[in-house]
Amino acid sequence: MEFRIRKGLDIRLDGEARREVRPLETVRYYVSPSDFRWLKPQLLVQAGSEVAVGTPLFASKEDERVVVVSSVKGTVREIVRGERRSVETIVLEAFPSDPFRKQVDFAEPETSDEVASLLLSNGLWPFLRQRPFSVIPSPDSRPKSLFISCFDSAPLAPEHNFLLQGRAEEFREGVRRLHQLVGAGCPIHLCLRDGAENACFEAAENVQFHHFSGPHPAGNVGTQIHRIDPIDKGECVWYIHSQDVAAIGRFFLTHILSFERMVAITGPCIKSPCYYTMVYGADISTILQEQIEAKNARIISGNILTGKQLSQSPHVRLYDTQLTVIAEGGEREFIGWLLPGFRKWSLSHTFTAWLFRRKTFNHNTSLHGGRRAFVMTDVYEKVFPFEILPLQLLKACLTDDIEQMEELGIYEVDDEDFALCEVVCPSKMEWQKTVREALFRLRKEIGDS
């Protein structure tokens, strides 16, 4: 099916990754439980223990079958703890010779449960996430449909087809196994960018292809679910990144467990933006040293809309395929609110830059104003392509009115769907945080569906 997204916003930045792949080699690796939403870790290793690829590092306290495994062969160097002794990061040090792959012997799985237990025991299960809540699904649950978004529309996002170049066969196998996992009654939706290169995905079988066009957030899985198979209370949908489908495919095809993947290093502060192959958790300090010129730069795992700022233990999170570096803002401007603003980027037409149709702007992290109460009431709808009233839903989230949230469609959305609302908000509210916290309370209230 064809879908045209009309509301949304493409933010243009310099620093798109060139189609050039470089390897990243490092000995230090980081795994953070905070990379997985709301996962309470139960540590399974200690400082000094030796681990191989696939050795469980920690399990989820909610369900011990869900484990996050080591992506390298080496030793646990350190366990960094934060407030109230919570586990912040597990630091691993890889052995020098070929530490990234492991041969796993297993019999061909016949049933859904066998596929599930293989994914679980080898640490591939966390690739799957469910909506509502964007958490790792329970191994006992099965979704009403599975979504694979095969493009990313966020600023400077990598091309998925390039990430999977030469891995079409692995992707096909991954989809086949996922189909086996979710069962024949559950449709798999493959969402492609209309008019883009999609060669790697077209070989997939037993799937429904959907073509999306239009601005960001066309590539967000939330937008796609909303258009194709909206979620009501008590229902759940799974989704997975296309590169992770290929990783699952490789595991079943070659019996090799490996967490190698490709990540785009992007942003206006990067000297030569390009793609890097790395293992999940790899310390990216060497890339940052080589590539960043600016003194005051912000390093973001993910894109500028939803990514996480990195400081200690710099690594690209499991669900991100992109690293963005932009300049820190905070420079003060004399009566900036009164000046014509030839170089100011705004969705509103209150700055003259709009008149001249400037294409690229020098974006930085300035908030451009102070926090205020709601005043402008129709800005969010311009960038929010859901049949949901954004303002009313956000108000319900702020007031913790669960009934109203449910009626307005909270189960369909996630914090990332409100990223653009947050960007354009003249009152400088933090909507992603509001929605995430509301979802957290909601999940506590109703239990995991």
Add this chain to the structure above:
Amino acid sequence: MSVISHISEKIGRSFEKGRPLHCFHSLWDAVDTFLLTPAEVTKEGSHIRDAVDMKRIMITVMIALMPALLFGMWNLGYQHYLSVGMETGFWSCFWYGFLKWLPLVIVTYISGLAIEVAFAQWRGHQVAEGFFVTGFIIPLIMPPDVPLWIVAVATAFSVLFAKEVFGGTGYNFLNPALVARAFVFFAYPSVISGDSVWIAESADAVSGATPLALVMNGNMAQMPSFLDMFVGTIPGCIGETSKIAILLGAAVLLFTQVASWRIMLSVVVGGFVTGALFHTAGVCPVNGWQHLLMGGFLFGAVFMATDPVTATHTKSGKYIYGLLIGVLAIVIRVVNKGYPEGMMLAILLMNIFAPLIDYCVVKVKVKKRKLNISKHRIKL
């Protein structure tokens, strides 16, 4: 630039917590962010933000009000010299109007901002920019020769009871500028009576009835021409007389997308249709389009009804809200002979009903959503 920010940083230190001047930190913050854009950077969520903020939006509204203000100042002088029978040049008319306007605006800002800053300080908030527009509008919709103490009292009343008791800008449900005007209208009816014109310091002999009152009493012959009403060379409040200036302001607001075109359009449509209906029924001699040029209708439609806080917040709600304002304004105007200018009351009344309209729209949307989801289920 760095010199200014250096100085501001130095001064700012005396307002920090624990310092003697901490009790004025909201005031300092207002002055500081007025001079220099804030240094704050994003912390969580989106790492970049739109350059627009409340200050920019408010200044845009003030720019949109400029044509009406400038014309109003000139017209104030022009009407005065006309009434006393003197012929003077452009600049002396303008200067006369400016001198009339200046004390009004100073009194409004002092009385309103003092309360606003005090509340911000008390709550530990930053001073919200909302009052800059409110305080700018109040002198434009008051009779030009209103005693200053009344303006001060009215402003204080509106800021306190229409805004701050509910939590400040963004939480109010009535338009504060209109509340100030309504306060004067009901508390001091002699200064703002609805049927005689406001010419500053006019000679007694010339003061007469407003066009609206003339029409309602059937004196069509004494009425100024509609061209005069469109251009604005008629007596009245500073802001409301020139329809050309108001339309210029409307163009700015629509072009910058600060005000909702849905509300503006539907107010005008509502007013026009109701006016035309009354005209056809023979109740009122004034035609639909002529109604739009009279009194404060257009000023209300462009600057007051579109206040995003007190208007409806839903898209379809905005059409209903605007339409009802237009209808009610003309109904009050035509039916109530005692107070021909109905725009103020119509907007205030619809401000009160705006949450109800939103509530209904949300309910309808929720039902639609449920239907939509069940349809999807059948399809699959």
